[in-house]
Amino acid sequence: MRFEGTDSYVATHDLTVAVNAAIVLERPLLVKGEPGTGKTVLAEEIARGLGVELLTWHVKSTTKAAQGLYEYDAVSRLRDSQLGDPRVSDISNYIRKGKLWEAFTRDKRPVLLIDEIDKADIEFPNDLLLELDRMEFFVYETGETIKARQRPILIITSNNEKELPDAFLRRCFFHYIRFPDAETMQQIVDVHFPHIKKNLVSEALRLFFEIRDTPGLRKKPSTSELLDWLKLLMAEDIGPDVLREHEAKKIIPPLHGALLKNEQDIHLFERVAFLNRRETR
16 A cells, blocks of 8 residues: 555645554554644545545534543433334444544555544543554443454544644654645646636736735635635636736735634735835835
């Protein structure tokens, strides 16, 4: 199994090396990077590129590690027993399988995405150490041990909202997705919009990186937001000449709401752009 990227995902050499290293080592691939740099999409494209199933576990602030294994619905069983439901005799009817259970019981090695692990409690990663090491867990209600038929390709994403425990990090292969440079960003745009006008992309990228380079921005626009902006520019038939007017007449670019997501950043960019324009006169 080797991942070489796909026709819809531009994977850098460093990223493909990291993915394949994690596959060979049979260790989780921990992927960090700015929001919007394609961490979640990476897992989808790995599954597509390798021709295997993708299972996704989206982590929230209230998510517990045990939910990835299974959940026992004791309340439903109690209610059914009061109603005389014959299903209560089999406790397995009230066991809800988690994503790890599903991944462990697949006949063909799947890709399992644990998305945004840093959203959960700090103990969440530690609570999964044993299961990820041994690729098995015990179901106390039924007395059975669930073992992985095939070790899943495990992709774990983090937005760096919390520090992850050292014991967890030791078990992972780590990769940080750097923000794309202009050349890589051009390739990404070409993949998503193969028929877009080149001069429009050139002006849009120049403006995009100008905004990202504005010192003091609370939230820099991401790759996904650039793609949204380009889609809007094409939908509204806005040409490169309109973007060039940003220099001559207008401080703020058209449809900027796709790139700047709070009023402080809008005002900051307007001030910086105005000062820069005045200095160049």
